[in-house]
Amino acid sequence: QVQLVESGGGSVQTGGSLALSCVAAKLTYSSNCMGWFRQAPGKEREAVAAIASAATTTYYADFVKGRFTISRDNAKNTVYLQMNNLKAEDTAIYYCAAGRRPYATASQELSIWREGLDNYWGQGTQVTVS
Numbered sequence: 001q002v003q004l005v006e007s008g009g010g011s012v013q014t015g016g017s018l019a020l021s022c023v024a025a026k027l028t029y030s031s032n033c034m035g036w037f038r039q040a041p042g043k044e045r046e047a048v049a050a051i052a053s054a055a056t057t058t059y060y061a062d063f064v065k066g067r068f069t070i071s072r073d074n075a076k077n078t079v080y081l082q083m084n085n086l087k088a089e090d091t092a093i094y095y096c097a098a099g100r101r102p103y104a105t106a107s108q109e110l111s112i113w114r115e116g117l118d119n120y121w122g123q124g125t126q127v128t129v130s
Helices: 106-115
Strands: 003-007 010-012 018-025 034-039 046-051 058-060 068-073 078-083 092-099 119-121 125-129
Touching (some): 003 092, 018 092, 018 125, 034 078, 046 106, 058 068
Parallel strands (some): 010 125
Antiparallel strands (some): 003 018, 018 078, 034 046, 092 119, 092 125
């Protein structure tokens, strides 16, 4: 059973920073696209950022570009999301997501991951910005 365990959420003032971590267990970690979705109250889940298995290609939603940075440490089976200059609209539950299978290209990995239909999911961690 694959497990994704998030940590690092919390409350912060506008303009502040938070760092999220997600550790993957029982996963061929280095072969999977990893990243973060979020869901705010009353809104649909949306993709935030992802990093392909080779760690050379990333995806960022327009609303976090320049503020959030995603990275991964394959030796630790961990993906990170550094969030800077946080805004009230960043308030949401943040979910770690891992692609279920590798693909031939990083572009394919990220595309499939963003669809959100073939991912493993963590339990989520709350981020509140006020």
